[in-house]
Amino acid sequence: SQTIHQWPATLVQPVGSPLSLECTVEGTSNPNLYWYRQAAGRGLQLLFYSVGIGQISSEVPQNLSASRPQDRQFILSSKKLLLSDSGFYLCAWSAALDIGNQPQHFGDGTRLSIL
Amino acid sequence: GQQLNQSPQSMFIQEGEDVSMNCTSSSIFNTWLWYKQDPGEGPVLLIALYKAGELTSNGRLTAQFGITRKDSFLNISASIPSDVGIYFCAGPGAYNTDKLIFGTGTRLQVFP
Numbered sequence: 771s772q773t774i775h776q777w778p779a780t781l782v783q784p785v786g787s788p789l790s791l792e793c794t795v796e797g798t799s800n801p802n803l804y805w806y807r808q809a810a811g812r813g814l815q816l817l818f819y820s821v822g823i824g825q826i827s828s829e830v831p832q833n834l835s836a837s838r839p840q841d842r843q844f845i846l847s848s849k850k851l852l853l854s855d856s857g858f859y860l861c862a863w864s865a866a867l868d869i870g871n872q873p874q875h876f877g878d879g880t881r882l883s884i885l
Numbered sequence: 886g887q888q889l890n891q892s893p894q895s896m897f898i899q900e901g902e903d904v905s906m907n908c909t910s911s912s913i914f915n916t917w918l919w920y921k922q923d924p925g926e927g928p929v930l931l932i933a934l935y936k937a938g939e940l941t942s943n944g945r946l947t948a949q950f951g952i953t954r955k956d957s958f959l960n961i962s963a964s965i966p967s968d969v970g971i972y973f974c975a976g977p978g979a980y981n982t983d984k985l986i987f988g989t990g991t992r993l994q995v996f997p
Contacts, residue, residue: 776927876927879926
């Protein structure tokens with residue numbers, strides 16, 4: 771069966787520091803991968819998605835970036851964090867099938883607090 | 886762009902009551918997904934609907950794909966305290982089915 775892992779679970783970082791959040795998927799090949807951010811009590815905002823190694827689509831302009839160095843690894847980074855980067859970050863995967871409309875499956879999230 | 890509106894925004898009910906919530910859109914969706922998010926965790930897929938008119942159950946949960954393809958409903962029967970959380974509907978974007986459009990969420994509180 772497929773599993774998705776995100777780490778760390780919580781992170782407290784000072785303003786201006788760098789960021790690296792990692793997400794890995796097991797039990798599937800060539801998944802679509804996604805990074806979302808969720809503000810407290812709010813809905814899900816799609817930040818990046820990837821349909822293959824090295825392919826990244828950015829949904830909103832921001833000081834975050836994403837990379838996919840391996841088939842089942844998705845990394846969210848920043849060179850200098852802002853206060854507004856605080857939030858709950860979720861990684862998700864879906865099967866990349868020709869028929870489309872595949873559900874996404876989420877990791878447990880990383881709660882990022884910027885001080 | 887496509888949007889999904891959920892109602893009610895929040896619900897406060899007593900244990901044992903039935904719950905109904907819905908999700909509507911101004912555009913057609915070919916798939917409806919319902920997720921539940923427990924506090925501090927990622928959303929978990931509850932039910933997936935792929936055909937207009939489809940009615941699908943998962944334990945005490947029942948969801949329906951509206952016949953117009955512009956809405957979907959989720960019902961929870963005999964609610965229990967662990968039903969607490971945020972319920973999201975979602976569907977694939979019309980122009981890019983690799984992306985999901987998520988609803989605004991319905992926050993459910995269950996009191997014993």
